[in-house]
Amino acid sequence: EVQLVESGGGLIQPGGSLRLACAGSGFNVTSSYMSWVRQAPGKGLEWVSIIYSGGSTLYADSVKGRFTISRDKSTNTVFLQMNNLRAEDTAVYYCARAPYYESSAYYHWGQGTLVTVSS
Amino acid sequence: SYELTQPPSVSVSPGQTARITCSGDALSKQYAYWYQQKPGQAPVLVIYKDSERPSGIPERFSGSSSGTTVTLTISGVQAEDEADYYCQSADSSGLYIVFGGGTKVTVL
Numbered sequence: 001e002v003q004l005v006e007s008g009g010g011l012i013q014p015g016g017s018l019r020l021a022c023a024g025s026g027f028n029v030t031s032s033y034m035s036w037v038r039q040a041p042g043k044g045l046e047w048v049s050i051i052y053s054g055g056s057t058l059y060a061d062s063v064k065g066r067f068t069i070s071r072d073k074s075t076n077t078v079f080l081q082m083n084n085l086r087a088e089d090t091a092v093y094y095c096a097r098a099p100y101y102e103s104s105a106y107y108h109w110g111q112g113t114l115v116t117v118s119s
Numbered sequence: 120s121y122e123l124t125q126p127p128s129v130s131v132s133p134g135q136t137a138r139i140t141c142s143g144d145a146l147s148k149q150y151a152y153w154y155q156q157k158p159g160q161a162p163v164l165v166i167y168k169d170s171e172r173p174s175g176i177p178e179r180f181s182g183s184s185s186g187t188t189v190t191l192t193i194s195g196v197q198a199e200d201e202a203d204y205y206c207q208s209a210d211s212s213g214l215y216i217v218f219g220g221g222t223k224v225t226v227l
């Protein structure tokens with residue numbers, strides 16, 4: 001059974017940094033397309049970043065230059081390093097997995113981790 | 120930046136048909152995906168590649184595409200279908216993932 005478990009969220013001051021983790025089980029992150037998607041309170045879904053099975057990465061304009069996505073094959077975990085956080089980054093952050101054979105279909109999602117940026 | 124447009128809300132009586140549209144210039148070239156999200160829960164994929172249904176999703180959920188508009192249809196709506204629905208696609212480059220603003224389906 002595929003499972004995704006996010007961790008690392010919390011309250012952080014503007015300008016601060018956080019590192020989110022998404023631990024996967026029942027599949028390999030290196031053979032999947034892994035995205036981070038966020039949802040601000042009461043708002044819709046916003047795609048943030050993706051790491052492809054080959055290792056290349058892509059970012060939404062709103063986070064480019066501030067966020068970095070990476071993965072660790074040994075722990076089957078995907079990370080999102082978030083620097084220079086702003087109030088508008090406050091959201092529930094979900095990691096989501098698309099299999100390599102359906103690379104845009106996010107069949108599996110984690111439960112989400114809340115990031116609150118506030119002084 | 121590229122946008123997908125959905126109606127904010129749709130209301131439907133039990134047993135009737137709900138149709139949710141999603142419009143975007145690149146939809147004639149890029150596939151669309153649909154997600155259902157209930158309060159406090161993660162999204163669930165209900166349609167992929169415009170009209171394919173994942174295993175475990177009820178047959179009353181269907182998808183279609185015409186030009187730059189895709190449609191999610193829920194036939195014989197049930198109370199449990201009350202949720203927010205989001206379309207997802209990519210821009211014309213096929214690289215950047217975009218979500219629609221979401222449609223709240225209310226079962227009267």
